[in-house]
Amino acid sequence: MAHKVDVHVGKRIRQRRWLAGMTQQKLAEIVGIKFQQIQKYETGANRVSASRLWDIADALEVEVSFFFDGLKSEDEGGAPIKRDATVDLMGDKEAMDLVRSYYAIPEHQRRRLFELARVLSDVA
Numbered sequence: 188m189a190h191k192v193d194v195h196v197g198k199r200i201r202q203r204r205w206l207a208g209m210t211q212q213k214l215a216e217i218v219g220i221k222f223q224q225i226q227k228y229e230t231g232a233n234r235v236s237a238s239r240l241w242d243i244a245d246a247l248e249v250e251v252s253f254f255f256d257g258l259k260s261e262d263e264g265g266a267p268i269k270r271d272a273t274v275d276l277m278g279d280k281e282a283m284d285l286v287r288s289y290y291a292i293p294e295h296q297r298r299r300l301f302e303l304a305r306v307l308s309d310v311a
Contacts, residue, residue: 189232198229200229200247206287206290208287
């Protein structure tokens, strides 16, 4: 059974790769491995070594710490101490589509859309 940290890191790799519009094949080529290995990392089936995670972070243009953001710590009884709603939200395909589309909009229009969304959310 996969360790929860490996599953979390794999999900974060997948999210970032998807937001970057990169295929598993392309990421694998950049990192110098087969795309099947990327699949295994993304599902948490295989653990990512520190050096490989460094290469993946470089290819996806993020800090290594990005892959651990939102990871829940547990107290001695195994109860979650921290919960990051952003990570849960980023696991939702619709939210990921929205974020990807948002960043495809030119910056000046994106700023106006952001302000509109903020006003609408304040009204609701």
